[in-house]
Amino acid sequence: MASFDDDLRLAHVLADSVERFTLDSFRAQDLDVQFKEDGTLVSRADTHTEELLRHQLGRTRPRDVVQGEELPTTGHGNRRWILDPIDGTVNYVRGVPVWATLIGLVVDDVPVVGLVAAPALNRRWWAATGSGSWTGRSLSRATRISVSDTSRIEHSSLSYADLNSWSDHPRREGFLRLAGRCWRTRAYGDFWSHVLVAEGAVDIGIEPALAVHDMAALAPILTEAGGRLSDLDGTDGPFGSSAVSSNGQLHDGILSLLNDGLVGPDDDGHGA
Structure with missing residues (x-):
């Protein structure tokens, strides 16, 4: 390697x-x-x-x-x-x-x-x-970090950026459904949501609209900490237009809640 x-x-x-x-x-x-x-x-x-x-x-x-x-x-x-x-x-x-x-x-x-x-x-x-993934003030003053071991969404802490960014988003209901299932929600926002996931202080970070410059640095930090970063569709990596970060264990359940009933361009309007 x-x-x-x-x-x-x-x-x-x-x-x-x-x-x-x-x-x-x-x-x-x-x-x-x-x-x-x-x-x-x-x-x-x-x-x-x-x-x-x-x-x-x-x-x-x-x-x-x-x-x-x-x-x-x-x-x-x-x-x-x-x-x-x-x-x-x-x-x-x-x-x-x-x-x-x-x-x-x-x-x-x-x-x-x-x-x-x-x-x-x-x-x-x-x-x-x-x-590995690390935090601290410098390379010589560092602590290795890892994601949480939370295994149920009902026990998880969710951080997001801005409620207004979901106001007309097609996954708005899915986001509200996810937030309603979580034990705790806070809007730490921006990079902070995702690095807190990497160090295990938060279990889920989510943003509906991002660019690659917002996510490229976050991807190795999350994966080396044992977590996962994908877009809202579930494609791993920083190259989508949105972000879901998690400890990995919760990821499939998060995506399921976000996308349940989502109406796509080829659907008949009755949802999945």
């Missing part, structure tokens, strides 16, 4: 290289914030952070592809760095400390390295294929 430990160390160096800037810009009074065409927010900090990450990768991995949220994809090849400079931009611009820089590496379309750096929380989560 190939080792990606050098790439993981680089991911930490990348996170180090932008941490001072993102922290200094957090709660800044002059932070320029605009709406993108899709209605989401972008700040000057998002764009500049991605520029800093790309500059560092250009020096250290000049042959690799770089794909980010804010800037065009560059490079060609089978190694692809996927960046979300600030995941949780709304939190960032409102002064809520739940935001993070997400750095993922995909090789031959397989997520192999993931790092989530949340400096305002003083925490990181990371993993590389075959090396």
Whole structure:
């Protein structure tokens, strides 16, 4: 099995290289914030952070592809760095400390390295294929993590992002059905839901609308911790347009509740 430990160390160096800037810009009074065409927010900090990450990768991995949220994809090849400079931009611009820089590496379309750096929380989560999943402040100050052993949805804790995102979603009833079955529900949101699943503090994380830059870093962290990440259809990995993370044991039951009675484009309107 190939080792990606050098790439993981680089991911930490990348996170180090932008941490001072993102922290200094957090709660800044002059932070320029605009709406993108899709209605989401972008700040000057998002764009500049991605520029800093790309500059560092250009020096250290000049042959690799770089794909980010804010800037065009560059490079060609089978190694692809996927960046979300600030995941949780709304939190960032409102002064809520739940935001993070997400750095993922995909090789031959397989997520192999993931790092989530949340400096305002003083925490990181990371993993590389075959090396386990970890949390801490740095590589030298780390604790290995694993998912929970909860085996029943009725005993599980669910975290989601925003109720409004389900308002006109075709799986709205399925989501409400799932939430109603769970022991506890909280809206930790964004990356935090899923890393909490990886460390066993939460059993289920779910979001109905995401992009690959939101999920690429999370996939290795969850799988190396013994969990599972799929889209709402059940396709594993970070390449769908939604996310369900779990401890693995609960996953099939979650998907069943989400999709029970779902009317697809070829159905007759009476459900499955």
